Structures are given as structure tokens and as C-alpha cells.
Amino acid sequence: xxxxxxxxxxxxxxxxxxxxxxxxxxxxxxxxxxxxxxxxxxxxxxxxxxxxxxxxxxxxxxxxxxxxxxxxxxxxxxxxxxxxxxxxxxxxxxxxxxxxxxxxxxxxxxxxxxxxxxxxxxxxxxxxxxxxxxxxxxxxxxxxxxxxxxxxxxxxxxxxxxxxxxxxxxxxxxxxxxxxxxxxxxxxxxxxxxxxxxxxxxxxxxxxxxxxxxxxxxxxxxxxxxxxxxxxxxxxxxxxxxxxxxxxxxxxxxxxxxxxxxxxxxxxxxxxxxxxxxxxxxxxxxxxxxxxxxxxxxxxxxxxxxxxxxxxxxxxxxxxxxxxxxxxxxxxxxxxx
Ligand code: NAP
Numbered sequence: 001x002x003x004x005x006x007x008x009x010x011x012x013x014x015x016x017x018x019x020x021x022x023x024x025x026x027x028x029x030x031x032x033x034x035x036x037x038x039x040x041x042x043x044x045x046x047x048x049x050x051x052x053x054x055x056x057x058x059x060x061x062x063x064x065x066x067x068x069x070x071x072x073x074x075x076x077x078x079x080x081x082x083x084x085x086x087x088x089x090x091x092x093x094x095x096x097x098x099x100x101x102x103x104x105x106x107x108x109x110x111x112x113x114x115x116x117x118x119x120x121x122x123x124x125x126x127x128x129x130x131x132x133x134x135x136x137x138x139x140x141x142x143x144x145x146x147x148x149x150x151x152x153x154x155x156x157x158x159x160x161x162x163x164x165x166x167x168x169x170x171x172x173x174x175x176x177x178x179x180x181x182x183x184x185x186x187x188x189x190x191x192x193x194x195x196x197x198x199x200x201x202x203x204x205x206x207x208x209x210x211x212x213x214x215x216x217x218x219x220x221x222x223x224x225x226x227x228x229x230x231x232x233x234x235x236x237x238x239x240x241x242x243x244x245x246x247x248x249x250x251x252x253x254x255x256x257x258x259x260x261x262x263x264x265x266x267x268x269x270x271x272x273x274x275x276x277x278x279x280x281x282x283x284x285x286x287x288x289x290x291x292x293x294x295x296x297x298x299x300x301x302x303x304x305x306x307x308x309x310x311x312x313x314x315x316x317x318x319x320x321x322x323x324x325x326x327x328x329x330x331x332x333x334x335x336x337x
Contacts, residue, residue, distance in 0.1 A: 055067045055068070055285070055308055057247055057288060057290055059159075059199055059222045059223065059247055060220060060222050060245045060246070060247070061198065061199045061222050063158070063198060063199060065095065065127055065158070065159065065199075065223070065247065065249075065290060066093070066094045066095040066127055066290070067285045067288075067290045067291065067307075068092075068093055068094075068095065068281075068285070068290070068291060068293075068305060068307060069093065069094075069095030069096060069097050069127070069129065069290065069291070069292045070084065070085070070088040070093045070095070070096050070097065070292065070293070070294065070295075070301065071097050071251065071292040071293055071294030072084070072096060072097060072098050072102055072104055072108060072294060073099070073102055073294055074102075074294070074296075075102070075104055075294070075296055076102075076103060076104055076107075077107075078107040078110065078111075080296050081104055081107040081108055081111050082107070082110075082111040082114070082115070083296075083298065084295070084296050084298070084301060085108065085111040085112060085115055086111075086115055086118075086298075087298035087301040087302065088301050088305075089115055089116075089119045089121065090119070090302070091301055091302040091305040092305050093301070093305060094125060094126050094127060095126065095127040095128075095129065095158075095290075095292075096108060096112070096126065096127075096128055096129070097129045097225075097251075097292045098128070098129065098130045098131075098152070099130055099131035099133070099161075099163055100130065100131060100132060100133035100136070100144060100147065100148055100151075100163070101131070101133045101134075101163065105130055105148055105151035105152045106151040106152070106153070108128075108152065109151065109152035109153045109154050110153075112126065112128075112154060113153075113154070123154055123155060126158075127158045127159070128152060128154060128157055128158050128159070129157070129158060129159040129160070129161065129225075130148045130152060130157055130159075130160055130161075131148075131160065131161045131162070131163035131203060132144045132145055132148070132160065132161070132162050132163055132184060132188070133163060133168070134163060134164040134166060134167055134168040135167075135168040135169070136184075137162070137164070137166070137167040137168070137180045137181060137183075137184050138167055138176075138179070138180030138181075138183045138184060139180075139183060141183060141184035141187035141188065142187040142190070142191070145160060145187060145188060145191055145196075145197065146191075148160065149191075149196055149197075156195060156196050156197070156198055157196070157197050157198065158198045158199060159197075159198065159199045159200070159201060159222065159223055160188060160191070160197040160199075160200055160201075161200070161201045161202055161203045161223065161225055162181060162184050162185065162188070162201075162202045162203065162205075163203050163204070164203065164204050164333065164336075165177065165181055165202075165204060165205050165206070165209045165333050165336045166181075166333070166336040166337075167180045167181075172335040172336045172337065173335070173337050174337060175337055177336055177337045178212060178337060181209070181213075182212075182213075182216060185200075185213060185216075185217060188200040189217070189218055189219045192219055193219075199222035199223065200219060200221065200222060201221040201222045201223030201224060201225065201246070201247075202221050202223075202224055202225075203224070203225040203226065203251075204225075204226060204331070204333040205224055205226070205333070206237070206333060206334050206336075207236050207237055207240045209333075209336070210224065210237070210240050210241075210244075210246070211240065214244050220244060220245070220246065221246050222246065222247060223246065223247045223248075223249050224237065224241050224246050224247070224248055224249065225249040225250075225251055225292075226248070226249075226250070226251065227250070227251055227252045227328055227329065227330045228248070228250035228251070228252075228253065228284060228289060229250070229252065229253050229254070229255050229259055229280060229283075229284075230259070230262075230264075230265070230280070230283060230320040230321060230323040230324065231255065231259065231262075231323050231324060231325055231326075231327040232324065232325075232326060232327055232328060233321060233324040234248075235324075247290065248289055249289065249290045249291075249292070250284045250289050250290065250291050250292065251292050251330075252329050252330055253280050253281055253284055253291045253292070253293055254277055254280055254281075254293055255280075255329050256329045256330075258329065259276070259280055260275075260276040260277050260280070261276070262276070262323065264319055264320065264323055265279055265280060265320065265323075268312070268316045268319060268320060271316070272310060272312065272316070274306075274310060275303055277293065277300070277303065277304050278303065278304065278306055278307060278310075279312070279316075279320070280320075281293055281304060281307050282307050282310065282311075282312055283312060283317060283320045283321075285307055285308075286311065286312055286317065287317075291307075
């Protein structure tokens with residue numbers, strides 16, 4: 001396991017929801033955060049230059065992942081993907097988040113092949129994430145991951161996630177779900193060993209799914225990607241990730257666009273002379289949490305990238321964190337066996 005110490009994130013929040021809360025050990029027993037066994041590299045070994053969109057977190061693979069990536073869910077027409085990727089590269093994005101179920105891996109790969117030379121960039125300058133679809137969970141996982149690799153056609157995938165803890169076609173309580181995701185993980189470990197998937201991780205896993213994986217894996221997950229915004233602070237999941245050196249990554253930071261009209265978010269934005277979207281994204285990255293805002297609008301893509309030239313005060317961070325009410329805009333995986 002690589003153990004590299006980098007500076008903590010500048011301006012790291014004193015978010016009340018992440019301090020003074022219970023953390024849990026691998027067996028699910030409560031632990032004191034200052035007695036946590038750091039079996040894997042600590043999540044706090046993160047880096048942010050606070051001045052550019054190239055700020056990154058260090059994964060437990062030893063590779064850096066940008067704090068800012070472009071979400072691509074619902075970006076489907078090839079011309080829309082091309083336009084969004086073009087705008088994102090100009091704005092400084094160097095990470096792109098796709099998935100087999102988004103049906104845009106081929107368009108994303110194609111757009112990057114055309115646009116990277118235009119912007120004086122190479123494959124190595126960008127970080128591509130994709131995900132194994134729930135229909136390929138289990139014995140079809142190898143086939144699914146190879147299909148993602150072929151669709152993107154970029155040589156390798158920087159980060160490949162199991163998209164969902166369950167299997168498509170099985171009810172959530174079906175006891176075949178744990179075996180299927182364990183089988184998927186073994187396949188991803190194999191492709192990781194071959195260098196085709198540079199890092200592997202999971203998405204939408206609960207604390208119980210995470211502990212189960214950490215107990216059985218050979219390669220620990222590099223990333224857990226879950227819904228995270230001021231109305232859903234995910235305190236327990238963040239503790240589990242911190243304990244095992246798994247990078248906690250946010251999706252739906254804007255609450256699918258709905259949080260930009262939250263009165264508290266709007267007030268903080270007015271006070272900081274920033275947009276509500278920038279405030280929501282800054283709230284996450286200031287805690288060292290990577291974000292993936294999605295937009296198909298070039299102006300918003302540019303606007304959403306301006307996160308590293310301002311800091312939220314502790315008071316504003318706490319006001320936003322106080323909105324935590326466990327609200328989910330996306331599907332809830334807590335019932336998946
Ligand atoms: P989101 O990023 O929270 O919000 C996207 C919505 O906000 C879009 O409707 C977008 O509209 C709007 N928007 C973007 N910038 C804005 C701005 N500056 N002002 C006002 N509205 C703005 O939602 P998300 O797409 O659910 O999540 C982001 C990404 O995370 C996804 O695209 C996907 O890559 C990933 N994700 C992963 C999972 C998973 O299961 N792993 C689940 C959900 C999402 P326009 O496009 O019209 O700008």
C-alpha cells in the first residue's frame with residue numbers, strides 16, 4: 001500500500017456534521033476517530049492547490065484524481081457530448097464521469113480523441129471514470145467491463161466502479177446480490193492487475209456493503225462515489241472511507257439542479273458574490289471531496305469550474321452543513337442485501 005503524505009486541503013472545513021460524529025471499524029463496531037486503525041492510506045492525505053482546476057486528491061493507488069470532473073448523466077446525443085467536453089476542456093476540467101448505463105461511453109471516447117489534440121492535451125492528461133452496469137453484475141462483469149473499455153476506446157480506464165450494489169432483475173432483498181457483487185469485484189481486480197482499469201471502486205454502497213467488500217477484497221476500493229450535498233452529509237459513510245483510505249466522491253452536488261434555489265444556499269451565494277452552484281461545489285471541495293457537476297450548457301460548465309479562487313468561511317460552511325436532513329434526490333440503495 002502506498003503511503004504518501006501530502007498537505008491537508010487548504011481551508012479544510014470545521015463542518016459540524018463531520019466532526020464529533022461516531023466512526024465505525026471494519027466489524028461495524030463504533031470506534032473513536034483518534035483510535036482508528038489506519039490499515040490503508042488516510043483520506044486526509046489529499047492535495048489541493050486552491051488556485052486552479054487541476055486540484056486533485058491522491059488515491060490509494062498512488063495516482064491523483066482531479067477534484068473537479070464533468071458529470072455526463074443524460075448527455076446522450078453525440079453533438080451534445082462533443083460540445084460539453086469541448087467547453088469543459090477549455091474551462092480546465094480534466095476528469096469525465098461516464099457509465100455503461102448512460103449509453104455515452106462511445107461518444108465520450110470519440111469526443112476526447114478529437115478534442116484532446118485540439119487543446120494540446122494527451123490521453124494521460126485526462127482522468128476517465130466509467131461504471132459497470134447492474135445488468136452485468138456477477139458472472140457477466142468481465143464482459144461488461146471489456147465492453148466499457150471497447151466503447152471508450154481510450155486504451156485504459158482511469159477509474160472503473162461497480163455502479164450499484166444490486167443486480168438488475170433481482171429484488172433488493174435477494175441473497176444472491178452479495179455474491180454477485182463479490183464476483184464482479186474479483187473480475188475488476190483481474191482487469192486492474194492487467195493495467196486496463198488503473199483504479200477500481202464502487203458507487204452507491206452503504207456502510208455495510210463497504211465493510212463486506214473491505215473484509216473480502218484483495219485490492220481495496222480506491223473510490224466510493226455517492227450522492228453528497230448539504231442536505232445529505234453522509235457522515236457514517238465518510239467515516240468508513242476515512243478509516244480505510246477510500247476516496248469519498250460526490251455525485252449530484254447540485255441536487256440535480258434543485259439545490260441552487262435553496263434559500264440558505266442562495267443567501268450564502270449572495271454574501272460571497274458567487275453563484276449557488278459554485279457555493280454547493282465549493283462546500284464539497286473545501287472538505288476535500290471531489291465533485292462531478294453535470295451540465296450540457298457551456299456557460300454553466302465554465303461557471304461551475306470556478307471553485308478554486310475563493311473560500312467559504314467556517315460560518316458559511318456550517319450553515320450549509322446544517323441543512324443535512326438525509327434527503328436523497330437519487331435512488332436509495334440501503335435496502336439492497
Ligand atoms: P447535478 O450535477 O447535481 O445537477 C445537474 C443538473 O443541474 C442539470 O439539470 C443541469 O442542467 C443543472 N445545472 C448544472 N449547472 C448548473 C448551474 N450552474 N446552475 C443551475 N443549474 C445547473 O446532478 P447529476 O447529473 O445527478 O449528478 C452529476 C453527475 O454525477 C452525473 O452526471 C453523473 O456523472 C454522476 N452521477 C452518478 C451516479 C451514480 O449512481 N454513481 C448517480 C447520479 C449522478 P443543464 O444540463 O441544463 O445545465
